[in-house]
Amino acid sequence: MESRIERLCVERGLKMTGQRRVIARVLSDADDHPDVEELYRRAVALDARISIATVYRTVRLLEERGILERRDFGGGRARYEPTEHGHHYHLIDVDSGRVIEFEDRSHEQVLAAIAQRLGFDLVSHRLELFGRRIAAAKPVGAPDAGTDAAPRRRKDRPA
Amino acid sequence: MESRIERLCVERGLKMTGQRRVIARVLSDADDHPDVEELYRRAVALDARISIATVYRTVRLLEERGILERRDFGGGRARYEPTEHGHHYHLIDVDSGRVIEFEDRSHEQVLAAIAQRLGFDLVSHRLELFGRRIAAAKPVGAPDAGTDAAPRRRKDRPA
DNA sequence: TTAGGTGCAAAGAGTTTGCTCGTAT
DNA sequence: ATACGAGCAAACTCTTTGCACCTAA
Numbered sequence: 001m002e003s004r005i006e007r008l009c010v011e012r013g014l015k016m017t018g019q020r021r022v023i024a025r026v027l028s029d030a031d032d033h034p035d036v037e038e039l040y041r042r043a044v045a046l047d048a049r050i051s052i053a054t055v056y057r058t059v060r061l062l063e064e065r066g067i068l069e070r071r072d073f074g075g076g077r078a079r080y081e082p083t084e085h086g087h088h089y090h091l092i093d094v095d096s097g098r099v100i101e102f103e104d105r106s107h108e109q110v111l112a113a114i115a116q117r118l119g120f121d122l123v124s125h126r127l128e129l130f131g132r133r134i135a136a137a138k139p140v141g142a143p144d145a146g147t148d149a150a151p152r153r154r155k156d157r158p159a
Numbered sequence: 160m161e162s163r164i165e166r167l168c169v170e171r172g173l174k175m176t177g178q179r180r181v182i183a184r185v186l187s188d189a190d191d192h193p194d195v196e197e198l199y200r201r202a203v204a205l206d207a208r209i210s211i212a213t214v215y216r217t218v219r220l221l222e223e224r225g226i227l228e229r230r231d232f233g234g235g236r237a238r239y240e241p242t243e244h245g246h247h248y249h250l251i252d253v254d255s256g257r258v259i260e261f262e263d264r265s266h267e268q269v270l271a272a273i274a275q276r277l278g279f280d281l282v283s284h285r286l287e288l289f290g291r292r293i294a295a296a297k298p299v300g301a302p303d304a305g306t307d308a309a310p311r312r313r314k315d316r317p318a
Numbered sequence: 319t320t321a322g323g324t325g326c327a328a329a330g331a332g333t334t335t336g337c338t339c340g341t342a343t
Numbered sequence: 344a345t346a347c348g349a350g351c352a353a354a355c356t357c358t359t360t361g362c363a364c365c366t367a368a
Contacts, residue, residue: 015367017323036357051325056358074231076332076357091274094282102277111288115250118261120290123253127286129270131279174342176348195333210350215333235332235357 003028005082008067022047023058027068027082033090033099035077073099073128091129162187164241167226181206182217186227186241192249192258194236232258232287250288 002010005024009016016024026042034042040055059080062068071079073092089107091100107127115122161169164183168175185201193201199214218239221227230238232251248266250259266286274281 015322017367019324049324053326053359054324057323060359072231072233078357091277091279093279100277100279102273104273114261114263115288115290116293118250118259118290119293120250120252120259120288121293122288122290124289125287126289128284129274129279129281130283130285131274131277131281134275134278134280174347176342178349208349212334212351213349216335216348219334237332 005062005067009062009065012065012067014061014065018047019043019050019054020058022050023055027062027080030081033071033073033079033081035079037077039080089127089129091131094130094132164221164226168221168224171224171226173220173224177206178202178209178213179217181209182214186221186239189240192230192232192238192240194238196236198239248286248288250290253289253291 003021003025005028006016006021009020009024014020022043023039025046026039030039030042036052036055036059039059040050040052043050043055059068059070063070063080066083068080069083071081071090073079073090075097087105087108088101088103091102092098093100111125112122162180162184164187165175165180168179168183173179181202182198184205185198189198189201195211195214195218198218199209199211202209202214218227218229222229222239225242227239228242230240230249232238232249234256246264246267247260247262250261251257252259270284271281
């Protein structure tokens with residue numbers, strides 16, 4: 001059946017190849033923030049006839065078409081998520097790399113005001129929290145959000 | 160004369176080579192957020208016997224020693240600034256790459272509270288504004304902050 | 319039919335590293 | 344004297360691209 005992302009692609013008149021359909025499905029099913037390698041791994045599991053170059057080309061295309069958003073949480077690899085399932089921010093678990101999303105409407109205006117004061121129109125902004133899970137307390141409203149793990153490699157240094 | 164950064168190096172027992180002295184001077188004199196290539200360019204101008212590998216090794220060392228802080232403003236290149244001339248945030252001019260610093264004490268507690276609510280202790284955070292200069296108004300309190308220009312290259316895409 | 323997508327391998331950009339030689343302490 | 348730093352080039356990681364071939368519309 002047609003995935004959500006595939007539908008968006010069709011709406012925007014993109015040619016739907018087998019590879020794109022698979023990548024669209026993977027993206028639609030993801031509830032985390034996979035990087036290209038991870039997307040590639042999941043896509044290949046569904047259909048081996050996909051190269052990583054195609055994944056790179058596809059995420060770039062979808063980003064240009066406003067279907068995907070690229071994130072940079074440090075560590076050198078770009079990560080992707082579907083556009084706009086609500087404006088939200090990210091809290092990155094520094095121990096596991098897991099990403100928790102949260103909302104905070106109040107920030108927007110405050111930041112725009114700050115920019116204004118400095119003589120700028122706010123075009124966009126980046127707000128990320130890095131935190132460590134509190135041992136005792138069970139988090140509320142943040143059900144374990146998928147397998148976002150970013151297996152720290154040698155080169156990795158905190159952003 | 161001994162630069163501020165050099166003094167910090169000596170205090171921490173680092174062996175002071177000619178190259179390190181030059182790099183320390185460049186860093187002490189910088190009031191912007193240079194990337195490694197820019198540091199290299201400035202260092203070579205003072206003393207040609209410096210290789211870019213040494214600049215990389217030195218900034219990494221100084222970062223580990225807490226003397227420098229690495230910044231990632233998107234665009235793939237890490238940028239550096241001396242640690243703690245006060246807690247501050249950055250506003251990046253999307254047209255020129257120029258970086259304006261600003262303070263905002265009020266954020267800290269708000270963000271810590273948000274993390275707490277999600278079950279996390281706030282370890283660190285990242286807040287960056289991307290803006291476009293307002294044509295009419297002259298900015299207040301942000302005297303043209305150095306030559307921070309990041310000459311956008313082909314590969315660059317907004318963070 | 320044909321504009322555009324794909325795979326592969328090579329190229330790039332930024333950064334790190336092995337090795338040999340040099341030097342601060 | 345010697346432990347540590349420097350220069351150079353090669354290696355690495357992530358991402359893009361040239362080219363010959365393939366396929367959706």
